[in-house]
Amino acid sequence: MIPGDPVSIALGPRATPEIQAAYAAKMHLDKPLIYQFLIFMGNVLQGDLGADVFSDRSVTTTMAEQLPFTVTLAVSAIGWAALVGIPLGCLSALKPNTWLDRFTGVLSVGTIAIPSFLVSIWAILLFSVTLRWMPVIGAGESGNILDQVHHLILPAFAVGLGWVGYLARMVRASMLEVMGENYIRSARAFGLRSRTIIFRYALKVAILPTITLIGIGFGSLLSGAVFAEIIFSRPGIGKLIYDMVLSRNFPVIQGAVLVTVGLYVFVTLIADLVVSWLDPRVRDSL
């Protein structure tokens, strides 16, 4: 069990025993754990995630405010990583054992190995402190899209960099396998253009494991986002959970964890649906 009495955390040490008892009754903290859990789940089903113990704000409102920032960061990070990583993997597979393949291999392993918090700090030192091109903190002025994009660049770069390597390695391996298949050899024999063979026949199949990987890896993307949100002082679910764990704000932690898990399940489901849409074999098996 997590140490710390929620009542004294919520009310502080100055609260009288009467005030503490009243608060415990209001929050059902005087009831058995299973009862508390059932009440919580009942409220969740009605869209009520509880209230912040300090500010008494609705956790649902807080989640609605914070979630878009995390989703934007995660999507931007995976988006640019895919834009760079997938072509790199393709190039590597199409020119195996060349200097390009070796360079891509080193780059991939390098980006996978560097943790996102280190990338964040280096990026800040270079692009913000030295060059002063990029902002360090916050998510930009609300309503000012360009400012928000400006504030998004470094965090998305830091979170997505590791994924460039993952995606490049995954696409390379898949492409090498697919390019050796009989139907690709047949397509070549029919005299189809290389571009058509690669994009229409090879990549369409080779990309499938990558989509699954992105879906499953969304959890690690969120954990990478935690570091970026903390270092860049960006709002988001990750930073919220971190702050609330430090202050033992249990209702917000419960709500944020639940929303994160729900988001993860949702993304995995979307990835499965995309795979089934792209792959008739999977679609037919459903």
Add this chain to the structure above:
Amino acid sequence: MSINGLSRRALLQSIAFGSALTVASSIPGISFSSSGGKLTVRFNRDMDSLDPGYYVGGHPDNDVNWCCMPALVHYDYVDGMAVWAKSPFVDRVEVVSPTRIEFKLKSGLMWSNGYGELTSEDVAFSYDRMAQSEWKGDYVAYDRTEITDKYSGALILKQAFAPFMTQTLSSGTGVIISKKATEAVGGKFTNDVPATCGPYVMEWKQGQYVRMTRNPEWTGTKPQYDEIYCPIVTEDSAAALAYEAGELDVAQISSDTYARYLKQVPADSKLTVAGALQYMWLGMNIDNPKMKDIRVRQAIQHAVDVSAINQGAYSGTAELSSGIVCPGLVGKRNQTGYSYNPAKAKALLDEAGVSGLSLTLRTLNNQERILASTIIQANLAAIGIAVEIMPLDSGPFWEMGQESKGDTWKDMEIWLMRYGSGPDPYGAFQWFVRDQVGIWNWERWSSDEFEKLYVELVAVSEAEERHKIAIRMQEIMEETGAYVFLTHEPEVFVHRDNISPRFAPSGETMLSYFKA
């Protein structure tokens, strides 16, 4: 294909390059610190509640309240000493006798949201409410407010209470709230303040920022800045980087950043020590069987190298402590009765017949405390005491000595503790009286002489006499053997050198007094 000699590829490249330049030029650049209009100040954490009766207190709640809410007095400085001074909300505040403080509010100061004018009735309501609130300890001497007319009145104390002006009224708990507005929301509020009255109005985005802009209805002295933007930056290193990148004008910094900046201050910047009203010590539970013998406790007093802790954990930036009264306050001690002397420590242990002693050192789980604990571990190992360090998160740490929270207090042996103080020695001593044993007096000692002196300290107003009392009280604490006084950590801010800041002695910013 080519158009006027320009190939299709070259044309497309030119368009792409031109578009990229257009987009890049339209991206807003970093707005570097420029005074007069906007001031950007780091907030270390988010606000919890702005209700002075039921809030956590300290930064950033007080910082915001002092900009947006009225008070009779604010902190000011005379020759570097914190004093109380009348606030911009009053024409007159006068201590006419030790138990009577008269005031006259300025007329025409309006509450927001249509709650009318600030009146003496609001003052009476606020302080009567404080005397019943979770912060009633600050109002222990307060009796009532006599209302003379719409703007005038007098605060009546039950007894002389020396810290009332500097500790109670000047601090965050001296804030006045609107009677009508507070009653309209059921008597309590958190961050949705029902009515504000001050030079600034506030906008808050949870976890992101607090933005304060000029209050158009404010008729008092205009503050320097049109807008004060306070992003919430919880990580110290991120704050330092943001300051260096030009995104912050004012930032509180950690001791390791302070040490780095002492060697080389960032360009166009100044360092300001806002105060050092923190006192840290190594505490010992005199009721624990291992610590019963005073010679064991005295051995530990002689074994701990406080200078090494300051160097190792605080990069030499903290002030060494000789008691619990902080630097700049009446009653500050300049030396302890013990000194670092491992040979004497070993002799005391031998005299007590103690060998093979093992102790658990409990500490908050943060960088400075863990480093300090490690040094203490090495110091005590040198005299034959094995120390196991137990790092704890804030929840269990702050409960461990409280009898109402379980039996952990019985197992406590030694621990690292830090409290904050107000600008009066009373603020530090209040936690060590007999009534606090098992609540905040975790060392669990008590003394009749200490109790008597405490009452005198509260009632006496002559500085010299109070100094003598406070010194003797700290001697009594030291004589219990339950304390190794360690450091007073400074609250340090880095800011642009064209900014003239003002801070409360406890380290909060008084943003409406900042000047360019």
